[in-house]
Amino acid sequence: MTDSLEAMTEAAAPWDIAEYERLARIATAAVARFVDESQRAGAPVGAPPPLPELIETLRLRELVRGERLDGDRFEPWLDDVLAHSVRLHHPHQIAHQVSNPDVPSAISDLVQGAINQPMSIYEMGPAAHAMERVVVEWMCEKVGWPAGSGGVLTHGGSLANLTVLLAARAVAAPDAWVDGVDGTLAVLAPPGSHYSVKRSVAMLGLGERAVVDLEVDEYERIVPEALGDALERCQAEGRRPMALVAAAGATSTGLHDDLEAIGEFCREHGIWFHVDAAHGATALLSPGHRHLLKGIELGDSVIWDTHKMMRTPALVAAVLLRDEHRLEAAFRQKAAYLIYEDAEEESPSLLERQVECTKAALGMRIFMNLAFRGEDGIGRYVAEQYDKTARFHDLIAARPGFECLSRPESNILCFRYGRDPDQQVRLRERLLAEERFHLSSTEVNGERWLRITVTAPATNEETIAGLIDAIEELAAA
Numbered sequence: 001m002t003d004s005l006e007a008m009t010e011a012a013a014p015w016d017i018a019e020y021e022r023l024a025r026i027a028t029a030a031v032a033r034f035v036d037e038s039q040r041a042g043a044p045v046g047a048p049p050p051l052p053e054l055i056e057t058l059r060l061r062e063l064v065r066g067e068r069l070d071g072d073r074f075e076p077w078l079d080d081v082l083a084h085s086v087r088l089h090h091p092h093q094i095a096h097q098v099s100n101p102d103v104p105s106a107i108s109d110l111v112q113g114a115i116n117q118p119m120s121i122y123e124m125g126p127a128a129h130a131m132e133r134v135v136v137e138w139m140c141e142k143v144g145w146p147a148g149s150g151g152v153l154t155h156g157g158s159l160a161n162l163t164v165l166l167a168a169r170a171v172a173a174p175d176a177w178v179d180g181v182d183g184t185l186a187v188l189a190p191p192g193s194h195y196s197v198k199r200s201v202a203m204l205g206l207g208e209r210a211v212v213d214l215e216v217d218e219y220e221r222i223v224p225e226a227l228g229d230a231l232e233r234c235q236a237e238g239r240r241p242m243a244l245v246a247a248a249g250a251t252s253t254g255l256h257d258d259l260e261a262i263g264e265f266c267r268e269h270g271i272w273f274h275v276d277a278a279h280g281a282t283a284l285l286s287p288g289h290r291h292l293l294k295g296i297e298l299g300d301s302v303i304w305d306t307h308k309m310m311r312t313p314a315l316v317a318a319v320l321l322r323d324e325h326r327l328e329a330a331f332r333q334k335a336a337y338l339i340y341e342d343a344e345e346e347s348p349s350l351l352e353r354q355v356e357c358t359k360a361a362l363g364m365r366i367f368m369n370l371a372f373r374g375e376d377g378i379g380r381y382v383a384e385q386y387d388k389t390a391r392f393h394d395l396i397a398a399r400p401g402f403e404c405l406s407r408p409e410s411n412i413l414c415f416r417y418g419r420d421p422d423q424q425v426r427l428r429e430r431l432l433a434e435e436r437f438h439l440s441s442t443e444v445n446g447e448r449w450l451r452i453t454v455t456a457p458a459t460n461e462e463t464i465a466g467l468i469d470a471i472e473e474l475a476a477a
């Protein structure tokens with residue numbers, strides 16, 4: 001038998017259960033060592049080498065083209081992969097809004113990776129489908145909506161924003177699915193809204209110009225008193241607002257728009273109110289922080305990413321609508337081989353609510369964290385990260401030469417050392433290159449800031465004191 005024939009036979013064979021058990025043991029042990037080392041800061045936070053170098057180190061091209069892994073080679077190779085992965089559990093990893101996955105959710109992916117339940121249609125993944133239904137129902141309750149609300153889980157906040165805006169378009173222009181759009185629709189949004197909002201508007205055929213910028217304050221929050229002007233501007237251009245988008249946890253700053261005032265304005269003017277709570281919605285589970293989302297229930301739609309603060313692996317986002325029928329009206333297609341109207345009761349389907357056909361068992365990730373930790377456990381996680389970030393603000397703001405944009409309202413904090421924008425960029429690059437700290441940077445109202453997102457439970461005051469010292473030392477050098 002030639003090598004390639006042997007490989008084909010292996011790939012075509014039924015599972016070798018002993019192989020599965022062996023590889024799973026190696027993998028879980030390696031991941032356990034990696035997370036343990038990361039959260040103890042037993043290794044530097046790390047920095048990516050140049051891409052071509054990493055491709056070589058991991059022998060990716062060779063492995064794709066014929067070289068093989070086996071039980072013996074897998075362990076050292078996986079250790080190498082982990083060594084070149086971002087250490088999300090490391091206290092010095094304070095860069096991005098990526099969740100610090102919790103154990104139950106991580107195990108969900110281990111299970112689903114093996115049993116593969118694409119569950120858009122009930123009969124294709126009954127348990128996983130049931131979990132999504134129950135989790136979405138629970139999320140609508142948390143938003144504060146009555147019966148009649150509902151939604152769907154989708155692969156990420158960007159797709160969730162697109163799905164919501166499609167539903168809003170179906171209300172504003174019911175014929176758009178068949179006839180396209182005529183250039184009279186508009187979406188009102190602050191300039192700092194997540195880029196997926198503008199991208200969605202363009203993808204829906206409205207053209208980027210259909211996004212009407214809302215006036216914002218020095219922290220890029222929507223100024224509710226100026227909404228009337230924006231509406232007039234929109235109408236003067238001959239456009240009708242299809243939706244207004246506000247942020248509950250803005251991407252750059254982590255600050256919250258005044259949902260109550262904005263929601264009331266939208267109600268008064270009959271405008272679809274969309275709350276992009278991708279980052280902030282999990283704070284609904286923390287009694288001390290849920291006030292930040294006051295007014296969220298006035299939304300016609302909400303998106304909620306659980307791969308941000310609910311500690312699930314990427315990607316899981318909920319698309320939630322106060323009136324769930326509006327979501328079904330968004331997609332008007334039928335696929336004869338999958339959607340049988342009269343079979344709906346036997347095998348319920350989510351296809352009429354989502355972009356995806358095949359979809360991962362997203363609900364189980366959320367379900368597992370809830371079932372093991374409870375709402376209160378997750379709420380405590382959020383409270384700890386948010387409260388810690390407020391204390392980090394005090395530490396940083398008290399140090400001469402440092403300035404914070406504002407008191408944080410979440411686990412995102414913007415600060416700078418001096419005011420030179422290039423210096424902020426250089427500091428970030430040096431801290432990363434020296435594998436000391438991984439932080440991000442952003443622009444707010446045209447000014448450059450350093451930005452931290454605190455997701456690892458291991459990040460503490462000592463981390464931030466070290467960060468401040470490191471910045472002073474680098475700036476002095």
Ligand SMILES: Cc1ncc(COP(=O)(O)O)c(C=O)c1O
Nearest residue numbers: 156157158194249251276278279
């Ligand atoms: C407010 C907000 N909305 C939407 C998104 C997009 O989410 P995703 O990265 O899951 O597509 C983000 C991501 O950072 C975000 O911060």
